[in-house]
Each structure stands twice: as C-alpha cells, then as structure tokens.
Amino acid sequence: MFPTVFTGARNAVAFAALVLSLGLAGPLAAEENGDGFLGLDLKGSLGEGRHSRYVPPLTNPIFNETPYITTEARAVYFYHRLPEDFVTDGGDVNLVALQLRLAITERLGFIATKDGYVDFDFDETLPDTDGFANIALGFKYAIISDPVNEGILTAGLRYEIPIHDLDTGGIELQGNGDGFLNPFVTAARAFGDFGLQASFGANFALDPDEDTSILHYSVHADYEVLPGLFPIVELNGFTAFNNADRLTGALGDLDGVDVLNFGSEDRDTTVTIGGGARYRLNDHFQFGLGAETPITDKDDTIFDYRVYFDLVAHF
Template identity: 45%
Template sequence: MDDIGPKALTGAALAAAMMVAAPGARAEPLRYIPPVSNPLFNESPLITTEVRPVFIHHDIPKGFLTGGGNVDVAAVQARVAITDRLAIIATKDGYADVHFAGVLPDDNGFANIAAGLKYALVLTDDAALTVGLRYEAPLGSLKTAGISLQGHGDGFINVFATAVKQFDRLQVQASVNANMALDSDADSSLLVGSLHANYAVTDWFYPLVEFNVFSVIDHGARMNVPFEGFDLVNFGATDGGTVATVAAGARFRIASNVLLGAAYEAPVTSRKDITSWRVYADAVISF
C-alpha cells in the first residue's frame, strides 16, 4: 500500500466525476447518509441546513517521538443553505486536549477556524456533484513546548469537489481536496481523497466503510521531522509523505432529522506518522 499517492487521489476525483450524469432538475437523493470519518475534508455534496457535533479520540503511535499519547477533539460543524444550490459551511473549529506519553508537555487549546462556500453543479433524484472553496484562518491556540500544532503561516485555502450516487440501497460518495498552505515555508500542503459507501439495511441502520488518503504535495520548512499531520495538525514538516486509512462504522437514524454516527479508523500503509487509530462519534441534526 506504500505506493498510494497523488495517482490514487486523481482516481478519486475521476470517480467523483463519473458517478454523476448531466445536470438535471433539483431533487435531493432519495436518502443521503453522510460520511463519519475525515469530517473536515469529506464534505457532503448536498445543500443542507444542519449542525453536526463531532467527537474524535485520536491515538498516537508508541513509536512516535513522544512515546505515544492521545488527542481528544470536540467540535461543531454548521451548514446553512442560502439557495437550493449554494450553502455556507463552517467545518473546522472546536477544542482539543493533547496528552503525550513523554518528551513534550501536555496541552489543550482551540482549533483553527475554517469556513467557506459550496455550490451544487448537479442535483438529481439519485446523484449530486458539488464544488467548494474554504479558508482556514490561523486563529487556534493549540501548542506544545512553544511549537504550533496547527500551522504557523497565513492559513490554508481548500478547494474541493464531492459527489454522491445512489444505487437503490447502496450509496457511494467520492471527494478530492487540495489544501494549500498560503505560506509554504511554514506549512505543508496536502492532497486529500476520500471514498465512502453505505448500505441501507433498514430505514434506520446504515453500516458504512470509508477510505481516506492524505498526501503531502508541498513540504513545509518549519520543522525538520519525518512526519506530518492531516486535519487538526500541521507541522510544516520537511519530510511528509502519504498515509492511507480505512474506517468502518455505521449511522443510525433516531428521528426524521437526526442521524447518529460512529466509526473506527486506522492506517493501512506502513507509514502512519502521528496516527495509530481513531474513533469518531457524531450527530447530524438537519433543519
């Protein structure tokens, strides 16, 4: 799996484009189940008004320079439909508590803030294709031993495309992101691709599987270290690479406008960087 990189991400982009046909009349898919893992980058193609509280427990490998540790993150995403095709999205915020097993001191603080717009190019009764743009402002306070854990430059510009296709009870989604550091000397730029599939076993139970790839396409020059972060963390490392993960879990519909989700995620490449495994729990509340 170590040869996974930009080619695989290009494939995800092609998959997203191939999943939808020519633009049709406005109609949401018969049912839409959003992904659970990679909540920052794997954006919904639908135009909705919703809030999404998210909890993440992230385990750091024992082989990492700190001897292991963990990060707990609590955040709330928000999306507001302006028209049937245009929405404002706020997808990164929250509070993180970082515990290291050794070397570096523990810390806690606020995450950076990321927000932007997305526009649906295609909306039919069984498919959607959406593009978007967001800016991550370097407003966070998460540090350890004076080291900024979320970048040290002018923030990030993220350009993305995301698509979903319905096949009766099966739903497939693909997305691709370019997360570009505005100060390449300080931070690393990433290409991120995601695939998601779920199956409607019942009207309330949707098991799912997801595949995510995070690939550094422009190394930073802030830290001379052989590892990089992916979503919450950006070290500006001089030696970042590619990490692929697989997540499995389920969503549960507990009301017509409320979905609960849970998933477990772990790397499938030998390169893990700062990720041993993760668990997610969230709720999607639509209005």
C-alpha cells in the same frame, strides 16, 4: 485508555445534545409552521421533489465534505491515539467540535466545518497541551443535482483561519503561517439501498515556507440493511505536494495528517480505512459511530487509530 474514551464520549454526547436542541429548535419550528427563515431555502438538496437519501460521511470529518446542500448542525467527538513510534512514545487526543451548514438556495450552501476544542495528553517528551482548533469556513455549490437518479456533484472553497492556540515544546501544532485555502469537489450517487460518495481537494498553505500543502481524497460506501441503519466503509488519503521547512532534521518527517500541520520538510502519505454505521432516528436526526486506522506505515505520523461519535440534526 478506555476511561479516557468513555469520559470524553460522555462529555461529547452532553455537549452535542445541548447544541443540537438549541441550534435546531428555531428552524425546525419554522418548518412546522410553514415559514421560511430569512428568505433562505433551508431545505437545500433535501425534501419533497429533491434528494431523499442523505448519509453523511463519518471519518475524516474535516475534509470529507458531503456534496448535499443542507441546513444542519453536526456535533463531532473523536478519541485519537498516537502511535508508540511517534516522537512522544504515544499519547491521547480528545476533540469536540461543531460543524454548521446553511442552505442558502437549493444549490448554494455556507459551511463552517473545522473548529472545536482539542486536548493533547502526551506520554513522553512534550508537555501536555489543550486549546482551540483553527476555524475553516466557506461555500459550496451543487454543479449537478439529479434527484431522480439520486446523483449530485458539488464544488466548494474553504478558508482555514489560523488561531495559533495549540503549541507544545516550541512546536506550533496547527500551522504557523497565514492559513489555508481548500478548493474541493465532492459527489454522491445512490443505487437503491447502496450509496457511494467521493471527494477530492487540495489544502494550499498560504505561507508555503511555514506550512505543508496537501491533497486529500476520500471514498465512502454505505448500505441500508434495516430501515434507517446504514453500515459504512470509508477510505481516506492525505498526500503532501509542497513540503515546508519549519521542521527539519530529525523532526522533518512528522505527519500531522488532517488536524495538525507541522510544516515538515519531508512529510509522507497517509492512507486510512474506517468503518462504522449511521442510524437515522427520524427525518431530522441521525447519529454515527465508527473507527479509523492507517493502512500505510505509522512511522512519523500522529495516527494510530481513532474512535468517532457524532450527532447530525438537519432541517
């Protein structure tokens, strides 16, 4: 297991460093020269006279969206362990992804928050597989932005485009329908060195017979114990509110949580707890390291535990 984690992490770091250095070099240079970029307000929520405290969520990276309007690239790697009680008797998943955010104005931003490459190594039953994850993109708007009190409330909408590039044993792993619509709200408030964030949304399957619709909800707390160092605790939940009928019978309880959607007829609720830390290198770069595991029953879920690493470069 550990060689798999370390190898994946090493590849993720190399990938992240390359993407961040190439993707952010232009905007950062433009900032130093005092120039705009295509007339956009790339600073978004951050910068002089705006919000000064930015600690993005670490776990649940697909749905737990930051309320801040930012221009950034976030490279994400996670190692995911399947439970021994899962239909495959366990296994490993490695994912490398790149999230992009673009501030259009101080309050309006474009987001592309799900993509990447996924490698599945099952212990039994199903053949190993790998491929590209679905792509989710959309917009978010800061309804309330109060830099003086470090408070912000944002609403957004994403569309998840089905790629249909991940399947095994005749099972489509990401969903078998027409994609998903994901309206959400997310908020943050700081109290000195202590920060709170929360998000809530619904991932609506556009083909409800093929894919399961879920509610997702997250709470995040952080505290700056040393300059630039933020220990983090997070709680995430995923609850089906409209089950599909693509997988029935013995497989009808399978729960794909966030990345996967089996279209199960009787998917259960999964609640996870995660922790870790972020370190802010300077005004533009920070990285995070943490882990996450369910506090609900692991029967029929893909989730045993995860280990996360990410690099965030923002304007």
